[in-house]
Amino acid sequence: MLTKRIIPCLDIKNGRTVKGINFVDLRDAGDPVELAEIYARSGADELVFLDISATEERRKTLADLVYHVAEKVNIPFTVGGGISSVEDVDILLQNGADKVSINSSAVKNPQLINDLAAKFGSQCIVVAIDAKQIKGEWIVHLVGGKVPTAIKLFDWAKEVEERGAGEILFTSMDHDGTKNGFANKALSKLSTELNIPIIASGGAGSMQHFVAAFVEGKADAALAASVFHFKEIEIVDLKRELRKNGIPIRL
C-alpha cells in the first residue's frame, strides 16, 4: 500500500539552514547536509530544500549543496527557490536532486511547467502554491506570500496539473507559522478535484494536526519545518501516532 509521506522542509540561505516564522525572523538551525542525514535516519520519507538566498552566487551554492546532499542521503529530495528556467532545473537534477519545486516563476510564465514536464518528466516537477483567503476566497500569493495575485487557488491548481505538474505543494499562508493545524478544507478540495499528489504545508503544531491533514485534508504528504527542527515532534513518534490512527505509514 502506498504510504503517506512525512517531509521535513529545510529553508536554506547561503548554504545554511534557516526557518522563518511566518517567513520573517529567521533562526539558524544548522548544517543542511548533516540535518538531512539525521532526518533520513530518523524516518523522514522525503526532504525539501527551499533556497531563499538572493546573492549572485546562489545558483552555484545551491548546486553544490544539492551535490553534497545527494552524496550522503538515501531518500529522495526536492529543491526549490528561485528556479525559473529549464537550465536551472537541468543543473539541479544533474547534481543529484530528485525533484524541483517551482512557484512564482510558474505563475509568471505558466509555459515553464509544460517545458519542464516535457524535458524532464512530470514526476520531478513539483509546483508550489502559496495562498491565503481574501474575503472567503483562496488567492495565490507570490514572493513568499507577500504579494497577492488575481489568481484563484483551485483554478491555478487545475491549470498546473493540466500543464504537467507531477505534484502540488500547497502552503496556506493563513496557517503557516501558526502551529494551529493545516488548511484541511482547502487541502481536501484540492485532493478530491485533482488527480496528482498534494503535499500539505503550513500550520503543523501537533501530531494530531498531521492526522487531520491526512484524514480530513486527504493529503498525500505533509510538510513541516520548525516542529521537526526544534524537536517539538520526533518523526518516529509522529509515525507511530499516525499508524495508531490507521494511516498507512512507513515505519
Added chain:
Amino acid sequence: MNDKNIQPSKSSPPSGVGGLIIINYGAGNIQSIKFAIQRLGYEAILSNDANEIQAADKVIFPGVGEAGSAMKKLKESGLDTLIPQLKQPVLGICLGMQLMCNFSEEGNTTGLGIFDVDVVKFTNKVKVPQIGWNQIANLKSDLFKGITENEHIYLVHSFYAPLCKGTIAASEYELKYSAALHRNNFYGTQFHPEKSSLVGEKILLNFLSIKP
C-alpha cells in the same frame, strides 16, 4: 558470493575486474545511483561507450523521464542493440526497467524486448504519478536476499508492468503489478533502490553480489 565476503573497497565492485558501469545516455538523475554505490563502498563508472559497457562485470541501466525520448537516445548511441546482448548481470531501474520490456504505452514506444510484458498506464482511479513509499511482496530471486516481505521502497511512476512470468516482486497501486522483473542475467526494478533507504542499499548490494 555471500554478503559477508564482500569487503568494501574504493575500487571495483565485488566479483570480477571489469567494474560496474552505469549507462549514461542522458536520461535523468544518474548521480544518485553513483552516490548510492559509493555509500556501499564501491565505485561506479558512468559510460555510454559500447566497449566499456560490454567489458563491465555489472551494468546498471537507469532512466528517468519519458519513454519515447529515452528510447530515441538509446538508438542514437546504438545502445538499443547492445543492451539485450549483454551477458553480465544488468539492472534496469525505473524507466530503465520499463524500456527493457516489449512495449510501453508511453509514447507508443517499442522496448528492448528483454522482459516479455507490455508497460501500461495507471487509470485515473488512482492519483498519477504514484509518488512515495509502497511495499514489495512475493519476493523471489537473489536480488531480495535478506529482504523481508512488505518492506517499503520508493517509487515515482505513471506507467507500470503488469504481473507476468518474470515478476520477482509485486507491489499494489490500483492493482497488483510488477515492482521487479527478472530474466536470465537481466533484472529490473520499478522502484528506486538508490532512494529506498537501507532496504534499497541492501538490494543494490545483492545485485553487486550476483555472480556474472
